[in-house]
Amino acid sequence: MKKRVLSLLLCCIFVVTLLMGCSSKGTGNTNTPGSEGNKDNGSNGKGEKVTLEWETTATSEKIPVYQELIDKFTKETGIKVELVTPGNDYETVMKTRMASGDLPDIWETHGWSVARYSEYLMPLNDQKWFSRIDESILPVISDKEDNIYCLPLTIGVNTISYNKDVFKAAGVDASAIRTWKDFDDACAKIKASGVTPIFLGNKDSSTIAQLCEDIPPAFLTTQSVEDNQKEALKNGKFDFAKYWTPISEMVDSWMQKGYFNKDVLTSDNDAGCQALAKGECGMIFGGGNNILFARTYNPDANLGYLACPGVNEDDVSFISMGEGTCVGMWKDTTYPEESKKFLEYLSQVENCEKVATSSGDIPGLKDVKNEDAYITQAFREAQTMYKGDIEYVPLFDREYLPSGMWDDLGVGMTKLIMEPGKAVKDSVDYLQDAYNNKMIK
Template sequence: MRKGSQVMKRYGKKMTALLCAGTMAVTLLTGCSSGGDNAAVSQQPESTAVTGSEEKATTVVEAQPSASDVVLEVETIWTGDMLNGLQEIMDDFTAETGIGVELISPGDDYENVMKTRMASGDLPDLWETHGWSTTRYSEYLAPLNEETWVSHIKESIKKTVTDSQGNIYVVPLSIDPASICYNKEIFEEAGVDATTIRTWADFEAACDKILTTGKVPVYVGGKSVNNIANLFEVMAPGFLTNEDVADNQGAALLDGSFDWETNWTPMAQKLDDWLQKGYFNKDILTASDDSSIQALANGDGAIVISGNHTITQALSYNPDAKLGIMAIPSPNENGKVYVSSGEGTCYGMWKDSEYPDECRKLLEYLAKDEISIKIATINGKIPAMEGVTNDDEYVTKEFNIMSSAFGDDLLFVNYFDRAYLPSGMWNDMGVSGNEVFMNPGQGVGKCVETIKMAYDEKISQ
């Protein structure tokens, strides 16, 4: 272990940062609605991938005794069983190299903790970048272009983790594709074939059939604004920015000229229409994230719109559940279905770490085939390194089945919020969406007004 005085000094600084972040979190909750920003890893932070709990407190995992004086501090989004799995990997690293690793898991306060630590200049040796390696965190991270594993990064994720100067700041261990998760048994009972759902009109026809079975077509844990934001996250590319959109709005979103009333209203109106038709669970605004996962697992809800890791969580409740992955439909008859994707689990190293060589050793270790497979499998995602597969893992298998069914008619697009919205708007998508569900039949205008106001404020910053 690191010498006592060094450990205590580092620990004291760390706890000061965590306490400050806690104070910030209370202030934010007092002043406005709860929630983070785009860094909710769109499709939900991995911290929510914990069965049966909503982690709030910071967890400091005691490092395995090491043979050296170095203990690396690693900040992670993972909690619960996933954190335990990560700790086992870190313990193996310590046993192999003699370098200690102390995992810090702030849970839902991850963003507040990291923002406070960036402001104070006291950052961990390594941390999980949750989708923001090339923007928010790049000035604090060391470029890793010369590492041997860089040449093995899959092309499908390489562009995402490379900045405009060609720098890579993280080792990408998994890709986070997000589409729509569904219960196969409910679909079969309703006579619905997921591979025939190519447009939102097809989706609505499927929901009508599911209603006749007495099951909830679309179950949303709306107590968390993340899950409301997800509804817009999956719909927006097909309406606004995909390559097959005739009146593409990508440039307008980026330069501030986007007409929200004209272009966002159709999506908000569609959600209101679905609400009026009874597609959502009646307790949408109070249902927890966990309740939607249980509904999918236990056959009470047919569809959950979230990251594909939802399936891994659902199977922990019901290992016998038959679950699948749908592509995201297009609003247009001749449009292509699609899947959104971005950074999954990615770690970078602080450019001012006292232990750069040891940090690089840990990143190299995590990039090993057998380790990256473990990490991708634990969190239900797809390995990001060439030649590395976990095709036998349930989520990957279902994702491959879906991909094969659509072939060239399937687009892979970046997460909408990360590609086209100013930093900080993930939460705004969710808060504005609440207006639709709080005021059935009357909330569409307020929804659009709310998100436009947030956009106008943030695009000018």
Template sequence: MKRKTIGKFLSAALAGTMICSLTACGSAASADVAVNQNDDTEASVTTIETTGATGATIEMEYSVTGDQLTAFQQLVQKFTDETGIGVSITQPGNGYEDAMKTRMASGDLPDVWVTHGWSVARYSEYLTPLEGEDWFGKIDESLLPSITDEEGHVYVLPITEAVCGVIYNKDVMDKAGVDVTKIRTWDDFTKACQAVKDNTDATPIEMSCNASGVNSYLLECMLPTYLSNEDAPGQQAEALIDGSFDFTKDGGEAFTQIAEWSDAGFFNEDSMTADLTTAEKALSNAEAGFLVYSTECIPAMLTYTPDTNLGVIPSPAVSAEGKSYYGVGEGNFSCFGIWKDTEHMDECKQFLEFLARPENADKIAVDVDGGIPCLSDTEITDAYVLNIFKESQEQFKDDLIYDNFFDRKYQPSGMWGVFDDSMDILLDGNASENVSAALESMQTNYSDLHE
């Protein structure tokens, strides 16, 4: 079989869609979109059915639109042509989360749906376990902790994964004399930032507080290393989940560290007004050294600067005794679960088996989702993001912890937007003077959302 390649170029439309989707990976941003679109959701619901079915028809709820939906529709038609099983795709406009919450409440769920990062925390009670399927053994080890519940069940076929970490410009690091493989603690990272500031014209850390998600991702990547990872010095995972955690008492170290970076001049001067595109262009053009974000922003950077030289490393540990950390979650448009009460279980499992085949999974990864392929038999050999992630896994292979995104696993629904607001408070002016106010914002909203 001919092996496929993905060059550095993805369409700007696909890249933009992916960035927006993951920026809203936290509940607050995505929920706000659903509520804001509620008035228009009914009118924009689209149903697409495959033709030529000779057997049962399964219903699937899906969240993509435009060219991505067209690409998926073409793939699904091939499934019907091969098996005779029909597929009816329901696309509820921009109100996917609201539509799914309504269907969960009514008990009238589709046979298959995309879980957009929530297969365990939100949907597991409605889904059937899938760890007995033939494709299960192909799932990359980095994603398994995020999609496995306490009983060892996996409820989703994951075709791609989303990864948050420290993206860096290799040319800037070379000029600064920084060996990123030696960045194992936040103190190491601070020294690397100082080297960038001293030896280059680049901004050490590119920051954006303009509703871009960049500021939220900094907390997304730092807080686990202080609070929830198994080797975190202030490990309080259970308290974070049950609502008894107090950010004002025990959550200050990460905020203090960020404040010190700000006061040291490590962030760009326009950090309060710069948008995501500005941040992406700065890193891709070697005007910045580091950007803490999801790897799903990299395709857009490749459209701005096709010959950019990027890499990614995991979030460092707090101490030398700790391990580096990657936040890994399900791809937003590429992870599929089956309703446990479907009347068409065999047909649904055939459908997932079809999607898991390398030629079909790769089409979803390239044309629909844009994330990192996470099935081991992928035939994609020249995927820029996949390759730099694998490079990082090799560099840090004995020093890695994988866990789900912090806001999805350890915070109540709605905290993603709180991360954004609290970072705005912290970085507006003299950051060291704003730490207490930022922590108060975190705690007040965390407590309210747990009620």
């Protein structure tokens, strides 16, 4: 009797368990990866709520834009994103985190997606937005195997910005400037018209360092240079006396000819943008967003970009390109699918446009326009003006010089401004010593 009761009890338990299992399958809330159960509820396949960490270099106007995008993403997907903003300590924080092996899910690569971060980042060639990347930035963000490790929301362009009306009044054809000799001739015409050819706001010495983004490639590293110095620069064997002297001599000659503004040592880059906008100078060197800043002083300013010239007539013209706002994802993130979903969200035209507008940079995706479309149009116009005969090169200091040499470039080149006609050797020797010391470190 006891055995019959026990058997009956076990059967009841079995039936109840079976019914519970069937009921569970019928609810559709199993939260398996890719199922409707975890769609848009912010949980991963284990039913856990997901919070991604996004580390950014942003310190000002970008942060509210990023937070707005994050809030919308969370509302749509349920996936939370924590925005971390170390400010000026960004590089120090990231180096510490790389050493500890504890990295954020998403971070801005600030020019170093390949050289510094590629071993920590997930290759992203298989993402839907890959085919939308502007071809001008691809060489800069690709490794030797053509892998990319970041979503380029914006492009950092470094070249020569010019005032079209000043050029026209001086009789200068921008499209005809294909060598540095042509550039010198243009400066002479602009000066003769009563306008300063080049504004250099060198109050903190960083502006003159911009010349070292836009001149050296023509002498040292573009595809036109026969005695190419790419490898020598990278392996610590570069001879400044032999190869940099012509660069310093050219800048020194501009100073002696009066091509720069007289207050070069006391003015700043903002003053240069104002002068460009008002037609008080013909050109300024530096970031492509100088045009955007200039037009805040004169919205009607007629401005454009010049590609940097070569040394010889048959040499290619070039534009220095760098990462603007570019984000990659940690290859060992706990949440790879959620991280990819966030990158996909940022790549959407409306969202990428907001980022580009907030930074004043050129969008890195072909189908995106900055709300202030002027700079995008200026860039496309420059590409057309050179009819495809243009090389896109990486930012010189980031690609070929040891880390921390930017300030040295400013100090070394400032010597030419302080002692025109007398400081070429001193300038070159200073740069050689700085290069040697930092290569040892």
